[in-house]
Amino acid sequence: MPTTRRRAPLAEQRRPRRGMRRLLTRLVLLLFVVAVVGAGVVGIRGLLHSFAGPQCRATALGKSVTFDPSQTAYAATIDAVAEKRGLPARAATIAIATAIQESKLRNLTYGDRDSVGLFQQRPSQGWGTEKQILDPVYATNKFYDALVKIDGYEQMRITEIAQKVQKSAYPEAYAEHEQEGRLLASTLSGHSPGGLGCRLKDATDGKPAALRSALATELGVTSSVKGTTLTVRAGSERRAWAAGAYAVAKAEQFGATSVTVGSRTWSRTTGADGWSWQAARTAVGKDTVVVRFAGAG
Structure with a gap:
């Protein structure tokens, strides 16, 4: 009787060899270690970022x-x-x-x-x-x-x-x-515009009247204070951004918690968001700056 030979299995049907299985196992372990280490580095950077000074x-x-x-x-x-x-x-x-x-x-x-x-x-x-x-x-x-x-x-x-x-x-x-x-x-x-931001700890005391005086003396712009809010009508969009940047730069000194120029707002925080301006919840005029304080002292 003729002998029936078994066909060799197709390549995709073959079981992986032991060496190949070991290689795959090591590769998976390596990827796992890399992922863990990467997450650890990101976490450490985040911690350092959070605890860094203002x-x-x-x-x-x-x-x-x-x-x-x-x-x-x-x-x-x-x-x-x-x-x-x-x-x-x-x-x-x-x-x-x-x-x-x-x-x-x-x-x-x-x-x-x-x-x-x-x-x-x-x-x-x-x-x-x-x-x-x-x-x-x-x-x-x-x-x-x-x-x-x-x-x-x-x-x-x-x-x-x-x-x-x-x-x-x-x-x-x-x-x-x-x-x-x-x-x-x-x-x-x-x-x-919006190029200056500060990461700051929470304000303990707001001084809107002092900021109003500094804006007039140093920048030459007038502003009004009502409660814990200071408003500047700058006259132009660029001048408004100059006054807004000034308020952010002086936020540590005068205790500002947020600064809004047009449709953008800087909010006081210790996180990375303090370095950027976000979409304002309530937009103001393009030539207007609104500075808010937690509590006036």
Whole structure:
């Protein structure tokens, strides 16, 4: 009788060999370990993010820079004074970059020889008294007074400007902070709407009247206060974003819990949402800013 041979099973019908099964098992285990480790890293980053101290971030031109709230508040003053004086955005960029180089955006009571303040100006060199220089608004105005005397400063390299204004022995160092100055100036002046956000702890005390005074003194805009709400009619959309960014930058100081400009709102939080503006629950006019406080003190 003819012998009937059994056909070899098709490839998809064959059982995996032991070696193949082991390989698949190891691959599954490896993927599982990678997933667990990845989740752990994300979790750790989340924890670190949550427990990190208060921070502010300026984002413009596809780039970001981060400073603490105190530094950002001083940058807001420097930009606001430029806005009030009607100076171009380049002036604020130069001034902020200079303050980063000179004091790391701190209002220092000490420095080289008799240098003090944001720009490390010296009483002995005619910048004013020590008390005057330690007033950020005064110091900023004095810096701009010297800056505008330089013909063509808007087109000059910041190293040249630093040499002329600050009489620096290391003018090249200022160039390292030009991009940081530009990002802060762009967001604070409203040229990059919604580009500035701060992650902050809950406010314990709101000071709307103090913010109203600061807006008038530094930025030159008027506002009204009703209870725990401050309202600015800025006159233009960009100016509204400048006032809104100023309010966010000063939120740690004055206790603001939310800032609304047009259809966007910044809300105070310790999470990553504090770095961005969300759709407003109740929109306001494009040239209007509404700042809310938890409780006025």
